[in-house]
Amino acid sequence: MKSNILSWLQEGNITIPAVLLSEYKNLNLNEFELVLLLNIIAFLEKGNEFPTPEELSSRMTISISECNEMLRKLIQRGYIEIIDGHTNDGIRFEKYSVQALWERLIDLFLMNNKTNREISKQADETDLYTCFEKEFGRPLSPFECETLAMWMDDDHHESVIIKAALKEAVMSGKLNFRYIDRILFEWKKNGIKTIEQAKTHGQKFRQKQTNNRPVKDEPNQASSVPFYNWLEQ
Structure with a gap:
């Protein structure tokens, strides 16, 4: 009994990316092909680099001939390769390589990330156009859209x-693209890339305006420029 459990533990584990299980369908693999690939990976990790169709089919519910046909198709479709080599003694050998599978999986992962970024960018752009049209109270012109x-x-x-530059223009009472472009130019020149940096810059700018404002004697005249934190929601 103990020896049986020990043998079971010595079977070991195989290491596969979880994304293979979640994305194999998008690689145009079915469940039988996936299990066949997993068995090939398991044999490779145990040192058997060229398991026979008999060894592979014995672990599955498919016949040897079905396994042969499936292996042929996987090779033909570029999921696995058979690599020829020679030992130090000059003996020729063959082995399976699943590098092509990992490369296709990486390509799919990168493509999905790119697609998600593009969808997110399109949503941001749509929201941005909506914000501008709402503040301007009209549809944007082709030139404004291009800008x-x-x-x-x-x-x-x-x-x-x-959006922050748009709010600054609204609060300044200068709602036009030239003014917004100037704000963005100044922010870029000063290395401002985040909301917090823009917020700090705006506070310093207003404080400077307040300090430079000439003092007037009229009692009803406000003594300072009122601060409006335009970045606050």
Whole structure:
């Protein structure tokens, strides 16, 4: 009994990326092909680099001929490779390689990430256009749309920074693209890339305006420029 348990433990484990289990369908693999690949990986990790169809099918519910056909198709479709080699003694050998599988899985992972980023970017852009049209009270002109796209694609301003510049223009009573472009230019020149940095810069700018404001004698005249924290929601 103890020896049986020891043999079971000595079977060991195999290491596979969890993403293979979640994405094999998107690699156009079915469950039989997945299990066959997992068995090949298991044999490779145990040192058997070229398991026979008999060895592989004995672990599955498919026949040897079905296993042969499945192996042929996996090789043909570029999921596994058979590599030829020679030992130090000059003896020729063959072995399976699953590197192509990992490369395809990485390509799929990168493509999914790129797609998700593009979807997120499109959502940000749509939201940005909506914010501008709401503040301007009208649809944007083709030139204004082109300017917005330029701020994002050429100048690489984040949408939150562009929204912050829009709010600054609204609070300053200068709602036009030239003024907003100037704000973004000044922020970029000063290395401002986050909301917090823009917030600090705005506070310093207003404080400077307050300190430079000439004092007047009229009793009803306000003594300072009222502060408006335009970045607060």
